[in-house]
Amino acid sequence: MAWEILGFAAAVLTMFGFLPQVIKIYRTKSVKDISLLAILQFTLGIFLWLVYGFHLKNPVIILANSVTLLILIAALVLFFKYNTKVNK
Amino acid sequence: MAWEILGFAAAVLTMFGFLPQVIKIYRTKSVKDISLLAILQFTLGIFLWLVYGFHLKNPVIILANSVTLLILIAALVLFFKYNTKVNK
Numbered sequence: 001m002a003w004e005i006l007g008f009a010a011a012v013l014t015m016f017g018f019l020p021q022v023i024k025i026y027r028t029k030s031v032k033d034i035s036l037l038a039i040l041q042f043t044l045g046i047f048l049w050l051v052y053g054f055h056l057k058n059p060v061i062i063l064a065n066s067v068t069l070l071i072l073i074a075a076l077v078l079f080f081k082y083n084t085k086v087n088k
Numbered sequence: 089m090a091w092e093i094l095g096f097a098a099a100v101l102t103m104f105g106f107l108p109q110v111i112k113i114y115r116t117k118s119v120k121d122i123s124l125l126a127i128l129q130f131t132l133g134i135f136l137w138l139v140y141g142f143h144l145k146n147p148v149i150i151l152a153n154s155v156t157l158l159i160l161i162a163a164l165v166l167f168f169k170y171n172t173k174v175n176k
Contacts, residue, residue, distance in 0.1 A: 006140055013133030032118070051094060
């Protein structure tokens with residue numbers, strides 16, 4: 001049971017891993033040091049995880065990656081809102 | 089077989105998701121807009137995934153999270169090297 005709690009904690013921490021970054025961008029309105037490529041790579045990767053989760057009909061994979069995908073989309077929207085020049 | 093390739097692509101993209109960010113920090117020597125809390129949250133989460141992977145004796149979980157953990161440690165080292173003030 002303790003192992004399931006550890007696995008659950010791991011899942012929740014990584015699932016919401018981008019949330020502090022999104023909050024920071026929202027507050028500072030600055031994205032100069034953020035790698036757009038990293039966000040795009042994560043967004044594509046998490047989207048593929050989500051598709052794979054639907055294929056496996058695994059509700060945990062579907063739920064976790066849906067949440068992460070929403071947070072990443074928020075990060076992308078804020079990035080393009082506050083980006084003043086082309087970042088790599 | 090195509091689904092396994094899709095799952096593999098998802099795993100590789102997210103496993104190396106922080107690499108572009110680490111490369112960007114290394115090049116620009118600037119971390120002002122990076123959320124330290126996000127990196128710490130991911131590092132703890134991925135570490136717990138790694139421990140959980142050893143518990144499950146699952147080589148895929150162990151390998152993927154070992155790689156990600158190394159990239160996150162590189163991000164932390166660079167963050168503290170180039171951080172000029174306390175970031176949240």
